[in-house]
Amino acid sequence: MSNEYVKRKVALKDIQPCLICNKPSTTVLFNGDNNNGGGADWFYVCDIHLQDNIQFVVPVYSKEYENEVIHLRQLKQKITSTAAIKNGNWDGWVTKLFAKGTKSSTKTDNIEADSAIDADNEDKGTKGQDTKAPADLSALQREYDETLDRITKLQKNNKTYQLSDTFYQSRLERKKQQEKLAARRKQLQESYTNTDPDELLSKFAFPSVPKTS
Template identity: 30%
Template structure:
């Protein structure tokens, strides 16, 4: 039986934590083969250990991560522009208040309403831009998702699977009554 040395990183719920394959501490991180034939729990710290496994870099994933970073930068840029607009508007309001102390209250209320409407419109515009940018690309984790075990650990996993298969076959043989010899039926 050939088991490819490709392992995908998955997470389970905290209630599903089991002992780490290496250190036996509870872990919620699982390495699983793409065909779901084998899996084992391992600590996140062991995934960073070069003596245990090496990350397999996927070109498409790296490109997606780079695109995600650019998207985050663009969102930050939109937020900064919005904050600058708000500062400028606040400064203009202060200047208008200083100039408009002699105006009557009706004109002040109308100006205040128009400024509030502009603020609401700008706020909505900012939120729309951020939502649009966020929807365009799903979140990508920084940690690698695919690993290759070192040859000794991979061989241990192969031996474990092979031994489990042999034990299963032996159990089936022992449950089969035709395996044992029959009692002689003739006279001695």
């Protein structure tokens, strides 16, 4: 059984106690992995126990979520650097540009600055991008907010979880016990079914009806 559980909702008529706090809950963590033929595993749990509870479960997010998080970090770095430039920290930025060299001493200062920007972008493999500095801070902030909203939505709609090692091992042990009991019941049933009725009659003496005089 793999350590991957999916959150599901059941009807109110099927409500049962939470595994953690015993309060009634309609949320079920379901594991349908039946590779070993031992049947599915599930248990009821309150939604609040699925939030920031690494000792119980951790969410398993999609690739889309991971990409959005990376994009958010990149936007944060751009916003930080752009804000620093707009606040007057131009010296280090200009020095870096002109360290690449200028093409001609007869050109104006503006042309020299543009050439230095192009050289820097060529080194990074991004020629033609971000040639205007500082970038539009409001546009970056708007994109950051939109990305954050998408991340929040993906978090809210996540339905896949992994149990902590302790809980997962307890579920495995419980499943093994259930499989043993099921095998035992099956063995007893087969033993009873295969018994010859005549053999049963010879082993047991059934009481007879008393004779009346």
